[in-house]
Amino acid sequence: MTSPFGVTYIFLGWVISLFIGVLLLLLLLIRQIRYYRFVNTFSYYDISLNKLLHSCIDDEQRSTRVNIKYVDLNTSPFVKGLLNPTIFIPANFYSEMELIFIIRHELIHYRKKDLWVITAMEIIKCLFWWNPVVYFIRNQLDIALELSNDLSLLEHLDDIQKIKYGECIVKTAKYLTENSLKTMPSHFSLSFTGYSASLTRERIKHLIDFDRSKKKYIRIAIHAVMISLLILLSFSIMPEPKFAPPKEIEENTFDENDAYFVEHDDGYHLYINGEYWETVVNPDFLNEYRGYKVYKEEPR
Template identity: 30%
Template sequence: MITFYSFCWSVIISSICIIILILFRRNSRFLLNFNLPTLLFLFLLCMIRMLIPFEFPHFQKIIDSHTYSFIMKPYAILSAHYSYVLSAFIIIWIIGIFYFFYRFCKRIYLSNLYLHNLKKQTSDIAMMILAQIDAHHKLSAFYSESIEVPMVCGLFHSTIYLPTYNYTEKQLYHILLHEYTHYKNRDLWIKCIIQIFCIIFWWNPIVYLLCKNLDDVLELKCDATLAQDFKDEEKISYLETLLYTLRTVQNKQTLYTQKNFLTSAFIKPASENFTKQRFQYLLNGPKKHSHFLNYIGIVLISIFFFSSYYFLLQPSYEAPREELWGPKTTNVIDASNSYLVPKDAHTYFLYYNGNIIDEISAEEVNASFNYYLPIKNQEEK
């Protein structure tokens, strides 16, 4: 069952995970000790937690009568018009999804149109090197003066675009191997899925940080995949190719703009800190004990993920006792003398002093601030 509170709780938990992820991704020491699988696993859990905001019957509710109650007060005021507010929220959400999906498709179209009309020429030497890497590859390779950095693009017919720099054959091999690895790992498809995830949750600014940081993690993962087969001399040569490209871009007036969308570039000229992190990761590599710490990290993250489904944050309001007990007050229903017992999936029995006094719908329990009573099984009552 999905309720308003389970949805809000899911957004809160996912946002916390994303913030933790960003902090970890920016910390080179963490990457060297915990490796990339832990980080990618956390990415996956962030997405799953936000996509599955279910509430289960035996939730342990965390009642917050201060900060969270203050935040949720507008919802409480509008609870009488719950169905209308919910309908309006869903309509706005769907309109936003269609709008951002249209923008997404338009950007892909303009990017493909830009690359299609690009002045380019086939690179025979690049195709020869690609054949050495994989004789059965289905990639194309072109040179163009309008391209700033080497990149691969295209979900169905992937193409590598190369700038007209004076690369040596060894440097060209490193570049093509890097872009081929992106292609082989289906990184462009992963980026596409993340973009769709951002479209679905367009109203949450934190998911855009998730998208940006995932792009960086995929780049680090590509470097790590290559470094596994590189000797120290090969790593240095690979880093020199990165450095040469970076310096050439910075010293060149390029026609390239940010028109290219959904691509994997060899290097990001504007991201100096991330480039330094790539160098540190390639030179130092993950620690020998990182696999053990990796497993511990995955176990701890999994425990946090599943336990987040066991608890549910809800607001509450406790009226002053003098307001409850007036001169003519005989009974007050509260957690000390009352509780709820599920009758079926849609109804609860309300018990007062051990006796059934009413039936309450699940919708009313979830939507109203008035029912913050413990929920018990038939065996516990």
């Protein structure tokens, strides 16, 4: 019989946890499919916007299949799609220079495979929903990816352009705050500003102090990697409580050659291979074990 604290129940707990994780993942996928259909309903291609996209793609990215669309929704610019990524930008809101900033920002996400990283992290978050460290890593990942993108883009901007880029971030954040936002980028997409005021402040602070930000980003990346390794190691370990199995007397597990009884006031003590097992109170028990030696005291 398995102990209430045995391995069987621990394994059952992992199975239930995994089942809940898979269910959460399926629900998330259903929501994302509905979201993509909803966004596509309000999006459209624009020739001038496509020309601007191709002007931002360098020679190394000429073979990319990145699409771009305007969208008639109150949302931050974002990119979605693993195999055929599409950049969505709110219509009639940004200047040409701001559009270039946004497009280049999202192209960096594409080039660094950040969408794949975000998707993998969302799957992990669903499967390990019970672990608070996963949620912490997910939040830190957002910060690290956006800071990485900002730093990559700022290296190619002059001082005036850096100011304009910062103004574009603030403009987008203000736009989202002032509008009643009913549409938010999905879990499997990357937003230009995100929906966290703290993240926006952090990005602006790094824009002001660009050189120190590079060092801080390296520290954040190292910490994120270390925490990720620790959490992955914890997933590979299943704790198993240590307990002594109960002694059970089963038929034909011993015979008269290795077992005997010792008579005491409280009953007959059964010894097997010289080790005490249990006390038999009912004398009729001895009828079943005729031929077994019975001592008045334990033999030396």
